[in-house]
Amino acid sequence: MIHFGDRLTNRISDLGNPTVVGLDPRLNQIPEFIIEKVIDEFGETTEAAAEAILEFNMGIIDAISDIVPAVKPQIAFYECYGYEGLRAYEETIKYAQEKGMIVIGDAKRNDIGSTAKAYAEGHLGNVDLFGTPTPSINADALTVTPYLGTDGIAPFTKVCAEFGKGIFVLVRTSNPSADEIQGQTLGDHLMDEHVATLVEGWGRDLIGDSGYSSVGAVIGATYPEEARVLRNLMPNQIFLVPGYGAQGGGAEDVKPCFHDNGTGAIVNSSRGIIFAYEKQGKPSEAFAETARDAALAMKEDLRKLF
């Protein structure tokens, strides 16, 4: 069994590219030629929405799978269309994995123990199907929230150990009001630093040959000073870094999320890649190749850092 921390680190190293592309498919930004096709076939239904999302994602994945190590579908944009949307989410995961990509499900799940176990088994492990343990959604990793403490995390780390999967725990998010909870002061340190020490402990038994744990951390790119502190508190965590591009962070902002040797972080861009055709004024038929160009530009931007 290869640890997830090693799998991701190795794939980043093989491609020389510490980026993950966020698959956040907003229906009103999917190219018109795809929309027309699915409405022709399925009408204006949630089934059509799911097909549009899937076709769009497959185009993106085909265009980037040889240059980008991972994709991160944000499940909110799928489950908002109910079960048809979740079908598109599952099929997107399968397709990306077939193309050799690592899939980080961005779901921010968590709950008390027995419920967290159901999430862990459903998203990463096996579910009980009439007595037979069976893979279900089967992503490679999942984002989770820490608010319930160890009880809500242990079922995930158990599944990670058994199936070579990973989790990324929310520690510091990139939004303006993050400080309302994460930035509160506990004596001489901040709440997110306290959570960082918990995350470091949760990941200690899942450190692979690369030195990185299968338990990573979500660290927003918009607080570079704080990122430096968190990097020291979690030396073995891979940082999943949202906030590059659309959320305001640039390459210099994400630099403190990496170790000095350029490892230990993977930077996400969603809209900046998948809807690059809009920003660049390209025809929508060129959405996939424009996404590839944007992904290559991001790779070069990050490569300059080290």
Added chain:
Amino acid sequence: MIHFGDRLTNRISDLGNPTVVGLDPRLNQIPEFIIEKVIDEFGETTEAAAEAILEFNMGIIDAISDIVPAVKPQIAFYECYGYEGLRAYEETIKYAQEKGMIVIGDAKRNDIGSTAKAYAEGHLGNVDLFGTPTPSINADALTVTPYLGTDGIAPFTKVCAEFGKGIFVLVRTSNPSADEIQGQTLGDHLMDEHVATLVEGWGRDLIGDSGYSSVGAVIGATYPEEARVLRNLMPNQIFLVPGYGAQGGGAEDVKPCFHDNGTGAIVNSSRGIIFAYEKQGKPSEAFAETARDAALAMKEDLRKLF
């Protein structure tokens, strides 16, 4: 538009019963006669799992809808079976609403603003379906987590205001490790008390004629001392109280979650009701009527408090 806080308060008052039944359908506890039937029809598939869950839930709902104001399906036990499971979740919600019940989706969702908006629209409001705003999962309320602060909550409260829906924000959970984050000390108060003041603010514009807001709070029954403090900090919040029965809390433990007049809280029981037939050694064919008996016993147990 009737505020959710009023709808729930009125329904509790009409039935004289401040309880919500958690629909957490574990496949290995669903009666054998249902399992055999769905396997006959669909084989050992996720479709069969979804059908078993739905048939079981419908039996429970039929048995309790005239005595219990609300059900709370825990989405983890549905989405672990992928899109077929989510279909069962959606159909459960529709069925319970047709029978006059209020449905609280227990999903603990949250994310940054634009993503939280997708969750809010998908679970409670309308999604964009090719330009037409369309209801999707359409629960009456949803549980959410607070870790990202106001940004992650505002999209939900906006949808609540527009559609007469509600949210319950995690403040104090019932699990043993809850203290690791929620019980941390910020100067002279605890983190959960800080979150309580945020929740009180988030709900201030959604207070109805009943005096209760459509923004409620999840308050575990296993910390009665802390519940008293939180009750004072959030006078207008309806407390959704897990932890009664299976998680160790009894009627006396949940008492501090209510105001002195017996309003302001709704107490959840899941396994203690839906799988009561196992604990009482009844034949599985009697699962629904045994659930009704257990729900009536719980109602009596709580009624003695005030």
